[in-house]
Amino acid sequence: MKLGQATIKDIARELNLSASTISRALKDYPGINDETKRKVKEVAEKLNYRPNAIALSLRQSRSFTIGVIIPEVVHFFFSTVVSGIEEVANSRGYNVILTQSNEKLDREISSMETMLSNQIDGVLVSYSKETKTFEHFTKLLDHNFPIVFFDRAPAIPGAINVMVDDYQGSFDATSHLISQGYKKIVHLAGPKTLKISKDREKGYMDALEQNGLKFNPDYIIPCPMGTLEESRGLVGNLINSFPERPDAYFSCHDIGAVGAMMACRDAGLKVPLEVGIVGFSDWQFCSMLEPQLSSVSQPGFTMGAKATEILIDIIEKKLDPKTMEQTLILETKLMVRDSSKRF
């Protein structure tokens, strides 16, 4: 704060009392003269006194601040999660320091560093697509520093993760497509570095098998970038060149699904009549499209809220993550809309 923010000492001087008395009076400690207390509070009010959280942090070695590292805020899902984080953190008296990695490992690492310098009490992380090794996290976990991972869960034994049931969501989506009579279902897959990508792929494959459809590896199309143009291009090629033209697309995220939808439109294929499409994440725009896009809804707000609750519990109760439930899995919900409904 700038010049002239009143401190306890200012109040003390004004009333000819000691700093400790002021401190106690303000915090309603027992054994303080009621009259003194009244006067102290009055002057505090007058001087517009505001406790200095920094001084408190230094003294208590606790900052009541948690860090959040996400790939990008400009991402409907992540912004939803942040919203949940913010909500819970606030209501429990914590500040939220936010940084984006922009999917870069080095930014993730340097963010972690500055946050630690700032004495955060714990951190919530969804790691970047570039991140393939996790020493920058394990080092801290070994020192019992509280970390909770969300959505993107690393392969670290003993780490706490909050995620959605990507496997089941994917399984449901694929089964739904099959139930609607689609038979040649392509999966637009995400980067293999993310566990969620692998889980979604697995759910897709298992759903095929359990429904008696044979799995064709050529039907898995990697979309590492996750842009609309990417999937639109890939699906466009597919439609024109593939020996057996696919009749459905299950994308590991909504953007990819929109790309597929556009490619189909480009090719004059009718959705859902000739081609079924399902996305993943249930972004806001799904119900604005024509036809409305079916998608697997992920509880982003809840994820952020739960992860934060767990983190703060660890911080405050000094829980040992090793003795806790390691993974909280939230349920997804398939939102069936027009893009995949034949009957």
Next chain:
Amino acid sequence: MKLGQATIKDIARELNLSASTISRALKDYPGINDETKRKVKEVAEKLNYRPNAIALSLRQSRSFTIGVIIPEVVHFFFSTVVSGIEEVANSRGYNVILTQSNEKLDREISSMETMLSNQIDGVLVSYSKETKTFEHFTKLLDHNFPIVFFDRAPAIPGAINVMVDDYQGSFDATSHLISQGYKKIVHLAGPKTLKISKDREKGYMDALEQNGLKFNPDYIIPCPMGTLEESRGLVGNLINSFPERPDAYFSCHDIGAVGAMMACRDAGLKVPLEVGIVGFSDWQFCSMLEPQLSSVSQPGFTMGAKATEILIDIIEKKLDPKTMEQTLILETKLMVRDSSKRF
């Protein structure tokens, strides 16, 4: 940080030196034995020393942290702004503390309070729809506390604002509709508490007049909530009950435009043939819709970046806002797409 974070004292003890020597060695002060310096850095490395930013903050009365208060993160435009803020703040060595007001005045006020307690060096604000009085800001401005407002600019003399040219954007959008031959253009307006709403309304009205169309007050439909359902319902009623059925809708935000689009579809009206539609903000989904939605694009990232630069300049150069350019206006860009293109 938890137990066992090494401090300068730990290094001092290990090397039988005084804390001040360590401090100087680490910061490459002149007049320190090279050999000592080497050893200090070595031990620092070994103990995984990390400066305590909290202690620094307390000492310098500077936290290198800026606060951000926005209505909601789950809002494409705001998340874009936050992204710009984050980027610049980070590169200039500042942390970002984020809070959402959720469009509530009391949350806005309490956010401000906790942030001040946390000794932020300055704050970036986009105030809530509920905010009608600004004492909680003016009080601080009077004490020279650095505040930069973005997007939603309050009627505070001397305050620094970064915003887009809402008037011009709106004027352009309306003119465009007129140029496409639409004549009965309805404006879906935002809440009057926001200057941006008023500016957009003004731009609409002026464009009508300057193009020789008479302005009909009944053609301004307030959409205070800004939800899809709201505008869909309102436009639906309009279509059925209005004596002179409108042939175009210019909405003060994209969601409203989508609502209008849906209402038209419900009523069997063809966009853009029978009805033209233009939104404001150019959210991601605009180009995913069918027909693609024309919209006024706002440079969110730039807005965040610029606002942050200005704020940090004020903080670091101790500039007096009163002597500065008060308002930075960024240009909008009309993205003409299918929803308003007749020719």
Next chain:
DNA sequence: TTGTACGCGTTATCAA
């Protein structure tokens, strides 16, 4: 070239 002492704002501890 290095050490001592003090202060940033607060509170816990011990003494009065």
Next chain:
DNA sequence: TTGATAACGCGTACAA
């Protein structure tokens, strides 16, 4: 019921 002192981690004026 109140006050004095020390400590959280760091930087710096001053002394050695």
